[in-house]
Amino acid sequence: MPSTEPANTYNDAPDDRVLLITGASSGIGAATARMACAHSWRVVLAARSQERLEALAEELGGAGRALPAQCDVTDWDAQQRVVAAALEAFGRIDAVFANAGFGGARGFLADTPEHWREMILTNIYGAALTLRATIPAVRETRGHLLLTSSVAGRRVLPGSLYSCTKHAVTAMGEAARQDLNGSGVRVTLIEPGMVDTPFFDNRPSDALQDDDIARAVLYALSQPPHVDVNEILVRPIGQPI
Secondary structure (H helix, E strand, O other): OOOOOOOOHHHOOOOOOEEEEEOOOOHHHHHHHHHHHHOOOEEEEEEOOHHHHHHHHHHOOOOOOEEEEEOOOOOHHHHHHHHHHHHHHHOOOOEEEEOOOOOOOOOOOOOOHHHHHHHHHHHHHHHHHHHHHHHHHHHHHOOEEEEEOOHHHOOOOOOOHHHHHHHHHHHHHHHHHHHOOOOOOEEEEEEEOOEEOOOOOOOOOOOEEHHHHHHHHHHHHOOOOOOOOOEEEEOOOOOOO
């Protein structure tokens, strides 16, 4: 008789796959790392907080399953070191989740120029450096690039420079898809709506959870090689924009 258990499409690929995640120490990045490890991925955890990365790597199984790699994504040398460490530890990179980023107050007079500079460098330049550093390895595996954009990267928010940075990330994802067309590399934009995450100083209610976005990432990764899910835009029920 046929099995009555539901198929788990997340586990259809070999268990030696390697996923590199930036912004991995908390929030969506950490949730994605946990979910990926639960479905047989090995993970490279990149973020600025070495202490948090080491704790998460230990939780996920330690050496052989999770590699902590301290990295400021705005530092090109640091990005290259992460890729080199990943290849030395695991021999390959199958997927990359360019997830590092942060926001700021709305209003063009509401935040400091210094905060703006760091946000633009992290959200845009940092994501671009992640692509530049990892594309050669991902070409080798005919792998997958994923970028965290936002609903705010589709709908302009009043006075939001953060929204402007996410519009740039949305454009970056499409530019990368076209650039890599024919290479076998897939490109996916993950575009969350309101998420209850450490990203916010005042945590929202009635929002998505980090695990909701992690499931979207795993859904894109789980598709057959000929299927390229280019965008996943996901909102909590009732979000007006």
